[in-house]
Amino acid sequence: MQTCLEWAAAGQTLPFQVVAPDGAQTALERPTDYLLVDSEGRPPLSDLVAMTQALDLVLLPTGTTRPEIVSTIRLWGELRAAGTTDRVRVLVTRAAPVGHAGRDARDALRGAGLTVLDTVVRRLAAYERAAEVGGLVRDVQDPRAGEAWSDIQGVAREVK
Ligand SMILES: Nc1ncnc2c1ncn2[C@@H]1O[C@H](COP(=O)(O)OP(=O)(O)OP(=O)(O)O)[C@@H](O)[C@H]1O
Numbered sequence: 001m002q003t004c005l006e007w008a009a010a011g012q013t014l015p016f017q018v019v020a021p022d023g024a025q026t027a028l029e030r031p032t033d034y035l036l037v038d039s040e041g042r043p044p045l046s047d048l049v050a051m052t053q054a055l056d057l058v059l060l061p062t063g064t065t066r067p068e069i070v071s072t073i074r075l076w077g078e079l080r081a082a083g084t085t086d087r088v089r090v091l092v093t094r095a096a097p098v099g100h101a102g103r104d105a106r107d108a109l110r111g112a113g114l115t116v117l118d119t120v121v122r123r124l125a126a127y128e129r130a131a132e133v134g135g136l137v138r139d140v141q142d143p144r145a146g147e148a149w150s151d152i153q154g155v156a157r158e159v160k
């Protein structure tokens, strides 16, 4: 989250507002289409459960390695035991851009009963570039910026 604030501060003008938690209340007094909350890394289960109760949708990002898949399946089970997974979606990200590891991970997670977005976000250097300049991935100077942006648009279409 600190990183988000730094990106936004360093960055070119973003077409959305980035606020710290203590500024969220004031920001939400203005008309708002979407509120996107970036949690800390690996939040405690109780925080995640609270998020599934307070928000319309909670995305659980996962990579494609076996340990990541295993811990995502375990987390899903914990969320289901603690409440509900109705508002939870898994997103496979940082998938190798060549081959089908991303789709395989998605299908394996589905096979285990998790709800997983169709879109798989590929591991592309354009995202690193975007983070460096604090801008949108569609605008960075990178031959694959368009592909990176299209993955993000895929996610956006599925969650809106
Ligand atoms: N799909 C991707 N392909 C390549 N690089 C990526 C991708 N997603 C994220 N990155 C890079 O990894 C960095 C960290 O990404 P991100 O902030 O999404 O991860 P995180 O798990 O939330 O990290 P943190 O624990 O620091 O919050 C980004 O700055 C970006 O450079």
Ligand SMILES: [Mg+2]
Binding pocket: 001, 038, 039, 040, 041
């Ligand atoms: Mg993070």
